[in-house]
Amino acid sequence: MKILKNMFLAALAIITLQSCIVSEKPNIGFFSDSGYDFKGAKFTSINVPLALAKPYIKKAMREDGESEEMISLIKKISKIKILTVENGTKEMLKDYAQYLNDNRYEDWATIKHDGDNVNVRVKQDGDAIKNMLITVNSEKELVFVDVKGNFTAHDISQMINSVSNK
Numbered sequence: 001m002k003i004l005k006n007m008f009l010a011a012l013a014i015i016t017l018q019s020c021i022v023s024e025k026p027n028i029g030f031f032s033d034s035g036y037d038f039k040g041a042k043f044t045s046i047n048v049p050l051a052l053a054k055p056y057i058k059k060a061m062r063e064d065g066e067s068e069e070m071i072s073l074i075k076k077i078s079k080i081k082i083l084t085v086e087n088g089t090k091e092m093l094k095d096y097a098q099y100l101n102d103n104r105y106e107d108w109a110t111i112k113h114d115g116d117n118v119n120v121r122v123k124q125d126g127d128a129i130k131n132m133l134i135t136v137n138s139e140k141e142l143v144f145v146d147v148k149g150n151f152t153a154h155d156i157s158q159m160i161n162s163v164s165n166k
Contacts, residue, residue, distance in 0.1 A: 028083045028133075028146050030099040041087045048080040070162055073155055079148040088142040093135075105133060109160045115139075122156060129156060 025032065027045035054074055061071050085092075105121040112118075116138040123131040129151040136143040 027081050028144050029103070030096050031083065031085075031144075038092065039087075039089065041085050041089075041092065044084045044086075046082040048082065050077060050080065053080070066162070069158065073151070073159060076151055076155065077147055077149040079146075081146040083144040083146075085142040085144070086140070093137060093142065096135075100133065105131075108156060111160070120156070120160060122151075127152065129153065132156065 025043065025045060027047060031038075031043065054077075057074055058071050061074070100121050103123070105123050107119065108122050109120040110117060111120075116136050119135040119137070121133045121135075122129045123133075130148065132147045132149075132151065134145040134147065136145075
């Protein structure tokens with residue numbers, strides 16, 4: 001019985017950690033689906049396992065003094081994908097923005113933060129926001145964060161305001 005229990009726990013751990021895969025292949029639409037020539041760009045993609053990440057994110061937000069309203073937004077997230085691109089070009093970023101426009105993403109905010117440009121785009125389904133794409137454009141690399149969940153416009157504006165006020 002003890003062996004069966006240990007085998008079950010090992011299998012559960014493998015399945016849980018399997019979702020946290022770091023890869024050199026892109027995991028976000030435009031980059032993985034197109035025949036685009038990325039001209040030497042280097043990709044690193046991460047699928048974040050939320051069952052493991054949510055408690056750490058909440059703890060870090062509490063330590064940073066975030067409000068409980070902001071912390072409660074974490075519960076609404078269902079999936080996070082992160083993609084970093086080294087040697088990305090402005091042309092690639094422009095083509096990515098056009099891809100998002102073609103796929104009904106609305107530009108909600110552009111924030112300059114510590115010399116980086118942060119862009120927030122959302123895809124709405126009625127009043128619900130099902131997908132949020134955050135792009136961080138620094139001089140050295142590009143970071144794309146694809147957040148899926150069930151948000152309201154108030155949730156997104158609250159998040160943008162909390163980042164803008166810091």
